[in-house]
Amino acid sequence: MKQSDLLNHGSIKEALSPNSIEHISKLIVLDEVDSTNSLLIRELNEGNGPVLVCVAKQQTAGRGRSGKVWHSPLSKNIYLSLSWEYKVPSNKIEGLSLAIGIVILNVLADFGYSNLKLKWPNDILYDGAKLAGILVELIGDSRSSLRIITGIGINISMSVTAGSAIGRPWTDLSSIRGQSPPSRNELLAMLINRLIDFFAFYPEKGFVCWQNSWNARDSCIGKNIQIVSNNQIQTGISRGVDSNGRLILETPEDLLYITAGDVSLRECAK
Ligand code: BTN
Numbered sequence: 001m002k003q004s005d006l007l008n009h010g011s012i013k014e015a016l017s018p019n020s021i022e023h024i025s026k027l028i029v030l031d032e033v034d035s036t037n038s039l040l041i042r043e044l045n046e047g048n049g050p051v052l053v054c055v056a057k058q059q060t061a062g063r064g065r066s067g068k069v070w071h072s073p074l075s076k077n078i079y080l081s082l083s084w085e086y087k088v089p090s091n092k093i094e095g096l097s098l099a100i101g102i103v104i105l106n107v108l109a110d111f112g113y114s115n116l117k118l119k120w121p122n123d124i125l126y127d128g129a130k131l132a133g134i135l136v137e138l139i140g141d142s143r144s145s146l147r148i149i150t151g152i153g154i155n156i157s158m159s160v161t162a163g164s165a166i167g168r169p170w171t172d173l174s175s176i177r178g179q180s181p182p183s184r185n186e187l188l189a190m191l192i193n194r195l196i197d198f199f200a201f202y203p204e205k206g207f208v209c210w211q212n213s214w215n216a217r218d219s220c221i222g223k224n225i226q227i228v229s230n231n232q233i234q235t236g237i238s239r240g241v242d243s244n245g246r247l248i249l250e251t252p253e254d255l256l257y258i259t260a261g262d263v264s265l266r267e268c269a270k
Helices: 009-014 018-023 036-045 096-110 173-177 184-205 211-216
Strands: 026-033 052-059 078-086 117-119 123-126 129-139 146-154 224-229 232-241 247-250 255-258 264-266
Touching: 009 026, 009 184, 018 184, 026 036, 036 052, 036 078, 036 129, 036 146, 078 184, 096 117, 096 123, 096 129, 096 146, 096 184, 096 211, 146 184, 211 232, 224 247, 232 255
Parallel strands: 026 052
Antiparallel strands: 052 078, 078 146, 117 123, 123 129, 129 146, 224 232, 224 264, 232 247, 247 255
16 A cells, blocks of 8 residues: 555545635544444544544444445555534435535545446446445434534445445445545545535535436436335336436336435446
């Protein structure tokens, strides 16, 4: 591993924008943690925040959506969490977790990775294989404030052995371009900068500003899909997302508007 690719507090901080520096209460860089999201939840519950950032070299209990495990070996991946606090009604942040997918795609495109796709609600794919995932969690009393923890896992360089535990097709940045991936410190700083700009304006703009970009990068639009929820399967054609980020499923009878939550989408690949 090149020296420049070792996760380093100073190198990340150096590449943060003045706006990010101004917002971030604490930047935590760890060798190991159970889960960067869980750590931020503990920090927030202890009264720290509101804007905390945690990155780790490995996670011993990395968490994915719907209670799944996020395999987080010590390799050259990214495990990042960032917290934010809003004092707006929750309907103002509908679709936020989907829009974060676009923020990540835009950052990766700036590093030369342009053919990436989204799979509703939160997967980032390359050629049908999962490259990155997003886990957004809310804590606290949503009537007075919304505290949001956004966790992002991006496979940068993962050995076949380390990835063998993942029970689905996966890829990493190293395999996509067949050349050295970007420095993680630079990539992390860019992600943090863009996320902070994004969070500052999201409620003002809303998902409607992201809807077209999202649908343009949707890997499933126009394809047959299955939505699985509580062991029930609904089949139809994906018509992309609406202005609130709900998935539009065209069934023979009706158009259904599906909200994320504990729903998973099957059957759509590239
Ligand atoms: C998914 O696709 O299921 C979401 C994966 C989210 C993984 C990231 S890694 C950093 C943060 N900490 C966690 O425990 N999970 C998220």
